Amino acid sequence: MMTFYKNDGQLVEIKPFVHQVGGHTCLFEITQETVCKPYQEREFQFYQNLPENMKDFTPHYKGLVGVKCCHDNDSPTFYAEVPGYILRNTEQQRYMQRSDEVKSGLNNWSVSCIDRQIQRNGFWSDNGDQKFIMLGNLVGSLRMPCILDLKMGTRQHGDDSSEEKKKLLKDRCAQSTSATLGLRICGMQVYQAETNTYLSYNKYHGRALDDNGLRQDLRQFFHNTGSLNIREVSRMIQKLRRLHHVLSTQDTFYFFSSSLLLFYDGYIEDYQNYDQSKQTTAYSEQISDKSEEDLSVSSSSRDLPEGCKMEKADDGNFYPFGCDDVSGTADARMIDFAHTVLRTDVQEHQAGVEEGILFGLVNLIDILQSIADG
Structure with missing residues (x-):
């Protein structure tokens, strides 16, 4: 430099x-x-x-x-x-x-x-x-970053979009997994430990996927070794549940056309001698006993990892907080706020904005949970 x-x-x-x-x-x-x-x-x-x-x-x-x-x-x-x-x-x-x-x-x-x-x-x-x-830099500390960029929601045009732009984005949503699942792949890279290379997809690949294809890509995203990286899947589910809770209770913004970035470190020390079978599924089992209808979880925290605590949300359900697994690297962050607007600056309720994002989050968590459950 x-x-x-x-x-x-x-x-x-x-x-x-x-x-x-x-x-x-x-x-x-x-x-x-x-x-x-x-x-x-x-x-x-x-x-x-x-x-x-x-x-x-x-x-x-x-x-x-x-x-x-x-x-x-x-x-x-x-x-x-x-x-x-x-x-x-x-x-x-x-x-x-x-x-x-x-x-x-x-x-x-x-x-x-x-x-x-x-x-x-x-x-x-x-x-x-x-x-x-x-x-x-969200991935600056990762040696071999595996990254997935998801466009969230069933509506992706901003309140400031032109009529031409609105039509384009409505059609794009209707013809992709944005309409059916509330999420669409905009880009992905996965480090392949076996070949020491990256596998990459762009937004055009994501637009062409059907629901089953998106599910397969999500599984592939956490499959950077000989088998599924269950630890990172479980950690990601945990983070997404917390995000769902925050978004469902926030009343500050409308998130037009925002994305969600999922990432973890695909690097494995001494991969030739790496024993994938040593990965435990116990953590996945701890968070799998949930109603995906409302993302509620048991109010008991005795079976959660050390440091976890349950907090009751305004919707009456309990959610885990402070449960970060220090041995994992998976994380999720919202990005791209060029069309995000303060709710106080919008006179009437923007139907389909936050509902579509929450719909996408529920589906994403459900897919990842099914992947974790095998």
């Missing part, structure tokens, strides 16, 4: 984010801990008004930065004047080591997004800086 000094910040060369699997805007990696994406006013306002109970389910907001594009021999190079507090704790040596480990099979989606931003949207046409939002 080349670094130059300018005023009180550092002018840093940034690279396309190699682990971007979906989306239509470009992502750059500033450091191993920080990425940035083009500024959108509504997304900025979302992070400015983010409730405390949603911070475990979104990327960490780190501020704004200007990004400049320079053309050298027709090959664009990108620079950002990064504040010192972003660079201060950067582990550059570990960053370089991890960069050398990136395997074949990644789809370079970020590069195509950058080309589209420049060609279609006219980014950097005036040779000036473009404003970007800095966010925590």
Whole structure:
């Protein structure tokens, strides 16, 4: 990474984010801990008004930065004047080591997004800086990130969409798993430990899937070794149940066209001697005895992992909290808030927005539970 000094910040060369699997805007990696994406006013306002109970389910907001594009021999190079507090704790040596480990099979989606931003949207046409939002790199600590980008909900057009855009997105939902399941694959990469490569799918693959195809891809996502990674499936179910509880009780935002990012570390130390049979299914069994109709769980916590506690929600059901399994890496975060709007800014109820997202979450949890149950 080349670094130059300018005023009180550092002018840093940034690279396309190699682990971007979906989306239509470009992502750059500033450091191993920080990425940035083009500024959108509504997304900025979302992070400015983010409730405390949603911070475990979104990327960490780190501020704004200007990004400049320079053309050298027709090959664009990108620079950002990064504040010192972003660079201060950067582990550059570990960053370089991890960069050398990136395997074949990644789809370079970020590069195509950058080309589209420049060609279609006219980014950097005036040779000036473009404003970007800095966010925590959700997979920065993972050695071989397995990532799944899901578009959530049965409705994906924003209240600010044009009539033409609304029709396009309505048709896209109606012709895909968005209509039947409330979720659609927008991109996926899975590290294959057996071949030391990545398997990648893009949004066009996701649009063509039927319900059964989506279920198969979800199983494949957690199947990066010789058999199912049950520990990560169970941990993911746990996180998604907590997210369902938070979204079903929040009254701050309408989430138009947001996505859900699922991820875990596919790296396995000494894979040649790895014994998949040692994975336990006990944890999966602990969370499987639930009514998927309302996601309720037993009010007893004596069988939950250490640290878990049950909390009663406004709907009268009990949900597990504080149950993170430190031996696993699976996590889920909501992303893409360019069309998210404060409910106080919308005069009438936007039917089908939060209901569609919750419908998608219930179906996602149900599918993952069926995968865990075998």
